Amino acid sequence: xxxxxxxxxxxxxxxxxxxxxxxxxxxxxxxxxxxxxxxxxxxxxxxxxxxxxxxxxxxxxxxxxxxxxxxxxxxxxxxxxxxxxxxxxxxxxxxxxxxxxxxxxxxxxxxxxxxxxxxxxxxxxxxxxxxxxxxxxxxxxxxxxxxxxxxxxxxxxxxxxxxxxxxxxxxxxxxxxxxxxxxxxxxxxxxxxxxxxxxxxxxxxxxxxxx
Numbered sequence: 572x573x574x575x576x577x578x579x580x581x582x583x584x585x586x587x588x589x590x591x592x593x594x595x596x597x598x599x600x601x602x603x604x605x606x607x608x609x610x611x612x613x614x615x616x617x618x619x620x621x622x623x624x625x626x627x628x629x630x631x632x633x634x635x636x637x638x639x640x641x642x643x644x645x646x647x648x649x650x651x652x653x654x655x656x657x658x659x660x661x662x663x664x665x666x667x668x669x670x671x672x673x674x675x676x677x678x679x680x681x682x683x684x685x686x687x688x689x690x691x692x693x694x695x696x697x698x699x700x701x702x703x704x705x706x707x708x709x710x711x712x713x714x715x716x717x718x719x720x721x722x723x724x725x726x727x728x729x730x731x732x733x734x735x736x737x738x739x740x741x742x743x744x745x746x747x748x749x750x751x752x753x754x755x756x757x758x759x760x761x762x763x764x765x766x767x768x769x770x771x772x773x774x775x776x777x778x779x780x781x782x
Contacts, residue, residue, distance in 0.1 A: 646680070646780070647678065647680045647682065647684040647778040647779060647780055648678075648679035648680045649676065649677070649678070649679065649686075649776050649778050650675075650676070650677035650678070650679040650745065651674065651675075651676055651677075651776065652674055652675035652676070652677075653674050657672075658672045658674055658750055658774060659671060659672035659750050659751075659752055661752075664754050665754065666754050666755065666756035666757065666762045667754065667755075667756040668753075668754050669751060669752060669753040669754070670751070670752050671749060671750065671751040671752075672749070672750050673715070673747055673748065673749045673750070674747070674748055674750070675745050675746070675747050675748075676745060676746055676747075676748060676776055677740070677743070677744060677745030677746070678740035678741065678742060678743060678744050678745070678778065679743070680742060680780075681742050681743075682742060682780050682781070683739055683740065683741055683742060683780070683781040684739070684740050684778040684779060684780055684781055685736070685737075685738070685739055685740075685778065685779055685780075685781045686737040686738065686739075686740050686776065686777070686778045687734055687735060687736055687737060687776070687777040687778070688712070688724075688734070688735040688737055688748075688774060688775070688776055688777075689732075689733075689734045689735070689774075689775045689777065690732055690772050690773065690774055690775065691772065691773050691775050692771075692772055692773045693705060693730065693770070693771075693772040694770070694771045694772070695768075695769070695770045695771075696767075696768060696769045696770070697768055698764050698765040698766050698767055698768030699764070699766045699767050699768075700763055700764025700765070700766065701764055702764030702765035702766075702768055703730075703768065703770075704729075704754075704765060704768045704769070704770040705728070705729050705730035705770050705772075706728055706729075706730055707728075707754065707755065707765060708728070708729040708752050708753065708754055708770070709726065709727065709728065709729070709752070709753045709754075709755060710725065710726070710727065710728070710729040710732055710750065710751070710752055711723070711725070711726040711750070711751045711752075711753070712724040712725045712726070712732075712735070712748060712749070712750055712751075713748065713749045713751075714737075714746055714747070714748055714749075715746075715747040715748070715749055716747075721749070724737070724748070729752065729770075729772075739781050740778070750774070
């Protein structure tokens, strides 16, 4: 049976150059918008929400074949260091800005488990010019290690992240993942359509017993 993290939604308002208890960091770029008073600054609220902290045994209904294939027997408990709080977020994001957050995900079971990462509940408000941030924002997910260089898990458009295979977790094993979201700068013609745009979504962690 599929184990998926219980859901909780939270919103984090970000200030320039600060770090909160979840390890989220925001970086202001050096581009034109909002830096020299040129053109109209793009204002975009980005709220990325991680699913809840403790997994429960459940089968997630979905039309996605990948999720249906995960609905196998074997209960697995997932431990999430953030407890359902926002993973990363930024209010008033401008082209060239980025925001980063980290989370520790663990196998709280006594059996080996295969872990997966997906996204759901995408909610989006187009900008005044029709721009949709989920197509424009670049998401990078890396697995961090104290002994090795970070391992790239995914990089690409936020909206297009597929179901990611994270491999096998030993009993009680935990891993740290860093999520970074970057707003590329493309000049007024490309950036202005995103004025007042916003997007939010949930990252969902899944696990099933490994054979």
